[in-house]
Amino acid sequence: MRSQIKVLLLACSVVLLSTGALLAGSRQYLSTLVGITTIAYRSHLENELLTRRCEIDRYVWDAAIQTVANETGKLKLIPNDEYETHLDALRENYDELAKSTPFSDDAMSAFDTAHKDLEDYHSIPKLVLSVTSVATREGGCFGRIDAVLEVDNITPAKRIWYGSRHICYSGKDYTAKVIDPAASLIKTLESDWTYAQTNLGTR
DSSP: OOOHHHHHHHHHHTTTHHHHHHHHHGGGGGGGGGOOEEEEEEEEEEEEOOOOOOOOHHHHHHHHHHHHHOOTTTTTEEHHHHHHHHHHHHHHHHHHHHHHHHSSSHHHHHHHHHHHHHHHHHOOOOEEEEEEEEEOTTEEEEEEEEEEEEEESSSOEEEEEEEEEEEEEEEOOOHHHHHHHHHHHHHHHHHHHIIIIIIIIII
């Protein structure tokens, strides 16, 4: 664990350089954002040391991320729970129609529509916000946030965008300190998405 902390602290010293490189790297994926209208997002929060000092308040985090997600304009970001609920409803409707034999054109059309709706919704890209936190001996916290956007309805899943931020903090409200860069990553994704629709889409 000591060696891990040393590595993380070293990474913290080059935070601006590494973050810039990672975000610049995400630009290679911009063309894959064309045509996307909806993204489902979820969070993974990990505290590597057994201490509450660097623990993130999940309720505060979820509320803050949802607020940022609601401000993304034309790009719709929905919580994963909402996505899963609607996906289950579409799957249930499709299964019910599949059990019956479509003798009429209307029945066949309804079945085809349900199948397309299910496939289209299942293909919505998924954004995962991962936070790893480590408490330092000096009484602070070191953290890293990774934002990965993938299409997971294919095998293997395909990454189509990513960004990353490092956090070095010695105050009390670690949750607030983590939320700010997470919000920045979401806004960067929205900016890249807007650029892709405007400049890389079919003209």
